Amino acid sequence: MQTPTELAAAYRSQGRKLTPQRQLLFQLMHGNDKHPTAESLFAEATAQMPGISLRTVYQTLNELAEMGELQFIDIGGGATRFDPNLDDHHHVVCVDCGQIRDVHVNGTAALKPVGIEDFTINDVGVVFQGVCSTCEKSRAKSHKTAHAKSPAQQAKISK
Amino acid sequence: MQTPTELAAAYRSQGRKLTPQRQLLFQLMHGNDKHPTAESLFAEATAQMPGISLRTVYQTLNELAEMGELQFIDIGGGATRFDPNLDDHHHVVCVDCGQIRDVHVNGTAALKPVGIEDFTINDVGVVFQGVCSTCEKSRAKSHKTAHAKSPAQQAKISK
C-alpha cells in the first residue's frame, strides 16, 4: 500500500474525496504487518476517532482492495484479514493464537504442479501452519492445565 | 477417508451409531474429489434421502474431521469445502468458476521459510490460483459480452 500522502493524491485523481475517516484508515493500515480484521482495525480507529462506523471501515478496505492497494487473506473460518503488504510474500499462521506473520519463501519458483495442464496459473500462495514461541511456552507450562485464551485465540478456536 | 465399510467398523468401535444418514454421507464423500460444500453435499444427499437435514450433514462432516477422516479447506470468503483426500496434496482454484482441483506439487520439501525461527512449523499448504480451460474458452468467446454464470461462479463472485 502507498503512503497516506500518495493515497491522497491517488484518491483525488480518481474523483474520490479525502475524508478524515479515510485518512485515519490510511495511517492505520500503512506499513501495518499485523494482518488485522475489519473489527480490530475498527477498534483502533475508534480510539482515535470515536463515532467512526464499522461500515466505513469495511467500505474503505474494499475500495483499497479494488484499487490494488491491499489484499484479502482468508485463512480458517474466521474473519477476513487485510494485508497492505504487496511484496511477493507468504504467511505463517499460529494454530494456537491465530496470529499471522509475513514470511519470505525461497523455492516457490521451483514448485511444479502436476496434472493441471488445463489450468492457466496466475498466482501461488503458500501458508505454513505452526505454533509460535509464545504459545509453545504456554503449552510447556500447562501440560494439562487449560490456560487463558487471548481474543485472537478465542476467535481461532470458535471457528 | 476410509471406505464406508471401514468407517462402519470405526464408528461401532467408538460407540457411535450407524445411521442411514451417516451411511449415505459416507458413500457420497468416499473418493469424492469435488471438494463439496456442506450445502452441495446436502443437495446430493437429499436426492437420495428426502428429509435428511442440513444440520446432520454439518454434524457428520464435523465428526469425520474430528476422527481425522477428512479436512476442511477454506479458500476465499465462501463456504468451507470438505476434502476426504488425506494424501499429501495441494489445490488449484479457478478464480472464475470457483472449482477446486487436486494437484500434487513437486518441490515443497525445498520450500524454505525465511525469518520465522520462532515458529515450529507443522504443515504447509500451497494454493495455485488460475483459470480452468472451460472458463478460458468462455473468455475467448465473449470478450466483452457477459456470459451466464454457473452456481459456482455466482458463489465465488458474490463473495
Added chain:
DNA sequence: TTCTTATTCGCACGACTTGCTAATTAGGTT
C-alpha cells in the same frame, strides 16, 4: 420387547459482511 442413550432435525441465534438510504460533507463554482 424393552431400555438407554446417541442421533436427528428444526429453529433460534451468533459471527461476519453487505444492501439500502437519509443525513452529512468534501471540494469545486460563483
Added chain:
DNA sequence: AACCTAATTAGCAAGTCGTGCGAATAAGAA
C-alpha cells in the same frame, strides 16, 4: 464567503454460513 452537488458516512436491516439447543426419534444392547 456563500453555494451546489455528487460522494460519503453511519446505522440498521438483511443475507450467508455455521452452531447451540432441546424435543422427538431410533440404534443397538440387554
